Amino acid sequence: MMYKTRENTAPLCRGLALLLALALLLGALAGCSSGSKQSEEAGVKSITLTVVHRDGTSKDFPIETHREMLGEALLDEGLIEGEEGQYGLFVTKADGEEADEGQHEFWSLSIAGEMATTGVDSTPVEDGGQYELTLTTY
Numbered sequence: 001m002m003y004k005t006r007e008n009t010a011p012l013c014r015g016l017a018l019l020l021a022l023a024l025l026l027g028a029l030a031g032c033s034s035g036s037k038q039s040e041e042a043g044v045k046s047i048t049l050t051v052v053h054r055d056g057t058s059k060d061f062p063i064e065t066h067r068e069m070l071g072e073a074l075l076d077e078g079l080i081e082g083e084e085g086q087y088g089l090f091v092t093k094a095d096g097e098e099a100d101e102g103q104h105e106f107w108s109l110s111i112a113g114e115m116a117t118t119g120v121d122s123t124p125v126e127d128g129g130q131y132e133l134t135l136t137t138y
Contacts, residue, residue, distance in 0.1 A: 052134040071120035088121030
């Protein structure tokens with residue numbers, strides 16, 4: 001009698017093992033596809049750059065970037081131009097407006113309303129960050 005019971009349960013065990021293997025495979029595939037999408041989205045940061053022009057008008061630019069540093073993100077968007085200097089990129093133009101050296105103008109960087117202590121090349125991009133470039137005279 002015992003031998004017959006094993007014979008009867010063998011197909012059931014094989015079927016359960018097959019279902020378990022299939023469930024694990026489907027779970028792994030679902031995890032891979034959603035995991036890669038999550039990791040892709042996890043690296044995207046949304047920021048806002050406000051450019052304050054010579055005439056006092058301002059324009060906001062919502063930006064989504066994978067970049068780590070602000071200068072790279074703004075260059076990618078074509079929002080700034082500049083010259084490489086001893087301390088990194090010196091911004092000479094923002095949103096198409098060029099600072100006039102003869103008038104002692106420069107682009108000043110602020111982060112969340114506070115004057116930045118770093119240049120655009122050394123300012124980390126923070127998700128949700130609010131950055132401002134203001135044409136300033138010294």
